[in-house]
Amino acid sequence: MASHLETELGKLRMIIIKIGSLAESQVAEAVKAVLSEPVLESKEVKKTENKIDKLDVKIDDICQSVFALQQPVASDLRFIISAMQISREIERIGDLSMSIIKLTKSIKEKHELISKFEIADIVRGVEDITIQTNACFQNMDETAIEEIFKLNRDIKSKSSDAIDNIISEMKSNSKTVGSGTSLIIALKHFERIADHSTNVAESVYFMINAKTIKHEKFSDKK
Amino acid sequence: MHKIESNNVNFYYGENHALRDISLSMKENTVTALIGPSGCGKSTYLRLLNRMNDLIDGTKMTGNIAIDGVDIYAKNTNVDNLRKNVGMVFQKPNPFPKTIFENVAYGLRVNGITDKNEIEERVITTIEQVALWDEVKDKLKKSAFELSGGQQQRLCIARALAIKPSILLMDEPTSALDPISTSKIEELIYELKNKYTIVIVTHNMQQAGRVSDTTAFFYMGELIEYDKTKTIFTKPAIKQTEDYITGRFG
Numbered sequence: 001m002a003s004h005l006e007t008e009l010g011k012l013r014m015i016i017i018k019i020g021s022l023a024e025s026q027v028a029e030a031v032k033a034v035l036s037e038p039v040l041e042s043k044e045v046k047k048t049e050n051k052i053d054k055l056d057v058k059i060d061d062i063c064q065s066v067f068a069l070q071q072p073v074a075s076d077l078r079f080i081i082s083a084m085q086i087s088r089e090i091e092r093i094g095d096l097s098m099s100i101i102k103l104t105k106s107i108k109e110k111h112e113l114i115s116k117f118e119i120a121d122i123v124r125g126v127e128d129i130t131i132q133t134n135a136c137f138q139n140m141d142e143t144a145i146e147e148i149f150k151l152n153r154d155i156k157s158k159s160s161d162a163i164d165n166i167i168s169e170m171k172s173n174s175k176t177v178g179s180g181t182s183l184i185i186a187l188k189h190f191e192r193i194a195d196h197s198t199n200v201a202e203s204v205y206f207m208i209n210a211k212t213i214k215h216e217k218f219s220d221k222k
Numbered sequence: 223m224h225k226i227e228s229n230n231v232n233f234y235y236g237e238n239h240a241l242r243d244i245s246l247s248m249k250e251n252t253v254t255a256l257i258g259p260s261g262c263g264k265s266t267y268l269r270l271l272n273r274m275n276d277l278i279d280g281t282k283m284t285g286n287i288a289i290d291g292v293d294i295y296a297k298n299t300n301v302d303n304l305r306k307n308v309g310m311v312f313q314k315p316n317p318f319p320k321t322i323f324e325n326v327a328y329g330l331r332v333n334g335i336t337d338k339n340e341i342e343e344r345v346i347t348t349i350e351q352v353a354l355w356d357e358v359k360d361k362l363k364k365s366a367f368e369l370s371g372g373q374q375q376r377l378c379i380a381r382a383l384a385i386k387p388s389i390l391l392m393d394e395p396t397s398a399l400d401p402i403s404t405s406k407i408e409e410l411i412y413e414l415k416n417k418y419t420i421v422i423v424t425h426n427m428q429q430a431g432r433v434s435d436t437t438a439f440f441y442m443g444e445l446i447e448y449d450k451t452k453t454i455f456t457k458p459a460i461k462q463t464e465d466y467i468t469g470r471f472g
Contacts, residue, residue: 004432
């Protein structure tokens with residue numbers, strides 16, 4: 001017979017998996033939007049965003065109840081602390097995806113700039129990191145964390161190069177300033193999504209090892 | 223209609239005014255925790271629900287308590303029937319000096335059940351109900367005193383349930399138990415509320431949080447606050463309640 005606390009924690013785990021998969025689908029839509037692939041109707045995307053927001057509130061509510069009524073300790077305590085952090089990170093991923101989808105509508109020379117500076121590679125990498133992070137939580141797989149950190153570093157480096165190149169392009173061709181600026185903002189949003197995903201992985205590490213690895217390089221962590 | 227309804231209940235031990243104008247309603251199939259410092263009246267109130275205080279000389283009660291809409295202090299109340307309907311579990315496990323089987327069967331026999339098969343069936347069902355069966359199935363003929371404190375307490379709960387009450391009163395049922403036994407009893411309470419209305423007195427506020435749906439905070443004979451347990455433990459309306467549950471009392 002599962003205890004009442006175990007039942008609550010199980011419920012919480014399922015909600016985190018759900019909110020994670022919703023955010024993952026929003027990131028996929030943002031990637032498609034940037035790459036000019038067919039995207040879902042904006043009504044659908046907005047609906048998913050609302051679901052994410054509601055689940056975020058629900059997670060907070062369950063965590064508050066568990067803290068107040070169940071006095072979790074040890075791994076249960078770490079799970080609840082992490083659940084609240086993960087929920088916040090995922091909710092931000094959802095928001096940033098929405099912003100990217102809205103923003104990319106206004107990028108006119110999108111295709112030209114994107115193919116020129118290998119943006120597809122970067123945004124696909126961000127999509128990949130969200131998928132890997134969700135799997136990492138679902139399987140409580142700390143071996144995946146190192147790869148997630150590596151992916152994040154690659155994304156940052158490639159994004160930084162791409163932004164430099166876009167700025168050079170804007171300097172030499174003033175017609176691209178509007179689109180280039182929007183694209184830089186979109187890239188920065190994607191970078192933030194990768195950061196939030198990495199933060200989720202950090203929370204998973206904390207859950208498993210009871211060790212905080214924020215603000216450290218992964219190699220210094222263990 | 224509420225399962226239990228108390229209106230303007232006052233209770234006196236001689237000159238001592240122990241409960242003051244308590245009005246409290248409890249829904250069916252819920253767990254209500256009564257919390258408060260020692261001497262606040264919570265156990266006194268609990269014992270009013272099956273008229274256990276009648277056994278104390280020099281006491282007086284005014285007001286009204288109804289179960290299923292029927293005034294339990296009416297002149298024509300059959301107190302034996304009331305106590306069959308409102309079972310009670312005490313602070314310390316108090317099994318009879320009999321076998322494990324007999325501890326549960328005894329109440330059935332006293333209540334006129336003579337059919338051996340029926341007795342056996344109800345003993346097994348209730349022992350299963352309190353999640354004790356796997357631990358005692360091979361030693362039903364052994365003395366109940368051979369069981370651990372936690373097992374004895376679950377046996378006492380089985381004994382109370384065997385006569386099919388609809389309400390279960392628990393007066394600090396885990397205060398004499400270790401954390402593992404406490405956790406088993408708490409999980410049991412959580413399961414039992416599907417079939418019973420449970421009122422539990424506890425000094426352990428964390429326990430109130432873990433097991434109850436509603437919580438009543440008593441202080442110096444008064445009901446200070448009564449609300450959903452989540453509300454009491456996250457945003458109590460009265461400062462006295464907040465001070466008590468956060469340990470800043472007095």
